[in-house]
Amino acid sequence: MIELADVRRAADRVRGQVLETPCVESRTLSEITGCQVFLKFENLQFTASFKERGASNKLAQLAEQQPRPRGVIAMSAGNHAQGVAYHAQRLGLRAVIVMPRFTPGVKVERTRGFGAEVVLHGDSLDEARAHALQLAREQDLALVHPYDDEAIIAGQGTVGLEMLQAVPDLDCVVVSVGGGGLIAGMATAMKALRPGIEVVGVQALRFPTMYNAVKHASLPVGQSSIAEGIAVGTPGQLTQAVIAQRVDDILLVDEGDIEAAIVMLLEIEKTLVEGAGAAGLAALVKYPERFRGKRVGLVLCGGNIDPLLLAAIIERGMVRAGRLARIRVSARDVPGSLARITATVAAAGANVEEVHHQRAFTLLAAQNVEIELVVQTRNRDHIQAVLDDLHAAGFQAQPM
Template sequence: MLTFQDIQHAAERLRGQVLETPCVESRTLSQIVGAQVFLKFENLQFTASFKERGACNKLSQLTPQERERGVVAMSAGNHAQGVAYHAQRLGLRAVIVMPRFTPGVKVERTRGFGAEVVLHGDTLEEARQHAYQLAEQQGLTFVHPYDDEAVAAGQGTLVLEMLAAQPDLDALVVSVGGGGLLAGMATAARAIKPNLEIIGVQTARFPAMVNAIKGTHHAQGASTIAEGIAVGQPGKMTQEVIGRLVDDLLLVDEGDIEQAVLMLLEIEKTLVEGAGAAGLAALVRHPERFRGKKVGLVLSGGNIDPLLLAAIIERGMVRSGRLARIMVSARDVPGVLARITALVAEAGANIEEVHHQRAFTVLAAQNVEIELVLQTRGKAHIQQVLDLLRAAQMEAELR
């Protein structure tokens, strides 16, 4: 059974082995969501994730015989890098099983920490079963990503640091996948500050822990930008702890998470992956739930694919009105395109793309349809552009 003493001992083992990351207030985010928001920057760990804590605590407790044989883990992300890095530091053999679809950059980074990477299976479950087989065949110690007391105890050390830095916190809002982070943090928080409100957050596309704890039957999706918490089956140990100690579990949508990633990038100038932004997404989605409270959030990781980040930024610009697609219909005469672009420039917008075509339209043959992608200052500015084009006897609408 996971205890507060386990977490205290873990903190002693981790001292000097992992970074004690800052926990500071974001005044701007506090103003936006109506609560006092304190951020724990776990994305600043060497492998850019809190997963180092649990991995280091687990590996530090291996017997001499276990150390000699080595460890095996299954992960396509942060757990793999945490285990590989600390195994390398401690001089242990580490075998990491990853699904075949794992992006090459994650594979190479894990290998860069000295781990033996085995690509096996098309799903996480197939990779997990293969890892169990390797553990049995080679006598390796399996390091579970969340359903392990030593791993959860390592993650729980976060609370010791957060409450030491900000003892007046009213609530902790923590992302949940398999539940190792939330179980460890809840165990520590209940011992130090019993009345602290503890809330878990899952993406609506992977609501396994919510379903398990609340008895709901939310459907599970196939993918999410918060892949770090895309867990289909919660841990047995973690589920018991969370059901006993956590006050509530909330669901957030993909759009909420995208918005939170972008807010942290723009406002805090910090790069956070989808799973790491889930806590802020909950504050954005449910502001009335936290209004006026001092809330601690864990930015649990910063490993995000650059192409995914680019897509999130672009989609966020569309939502905020800083990127707009408009359709303009006008008489097809010489100089009409130049006139349209001049009007857009007069309105102070910048043209990013132009698609000018005559064939694929239901307009009269003498007319032309021109699609523009514009960089604008916001939704009010988009309306100014449309008004100017319409005043010039052109049909213009936002698409």
């Protein structure tokens, strides 16, 4: 089991090779959650993820070996892949990355952009892992595991060292958990330096694998998650041992919780995170009493998110907040009806984004029409005000 000294040696190796990211208080999130929130911006790393730290530490050790390995191979859904590819290129090592076939395109292309040979194989990390092991044997490549490796765990633990340097009196740190490399490394460093600190992990409810392993539970594991960076089917053995001994608790958050946290960070902090990076904030919002009054550190562990997925999340977030609404209006199918409807909506201060006439697929009389409007509003009270004004104008209107 790794110790503080391993993390400190890793910090020496990665110094100057990875960014020492800021760790600053968010006053607005503190007001919302009821605790004092400090954000560690690991999404500002060159490859937009903390994974660079472990990769840099591991590859630095491999590059010092004599003879040098013929190359390295890794399996990853994206962030570990980019970290390995970037630092292998920097050190002059050949890198082969095996990724599941449905990995977001932005992560695949960025990995290739760092000079790695990308192999798309399987529908899950477990299938990609099996293929990576086969290629490692066939091509005599050194395997760089994304989390179940002491050098990787020690490298990730440098996040914890930096957080305590920036905020020495943290009461608690909340960390996303997939395979467990980040939280195992951070717990090792932070518990050694500040024994009273509470280390809390967060997993997606659809992938509670470490939760099941540590708490001896049997919650079902899903097929996909918006937080694909922590959608790990098999928890690490090394990491599980560390987590069982040094992590205080693991919480679960649902997909909607994570989506809302992504939008909050984008709107409030003007920072872009992926699903795994937002899981910690999702836990603070979902379990406010758990953290009330404490000084809490959150790790925004990654910022690699597919633009189309981000667009969908933003739109869904606007719907949840009452800033985007779909309204069905029934009216006489005569000239001027649509103009009166849109004028009423405009007078109520809402903006019409989409209009759709429905004549055939409706139970209304033949001379009537259903008009579906998508309108931009301020909040849920504003939606109700728009509906009230439509009713006052003589229209039948209801939210959809």
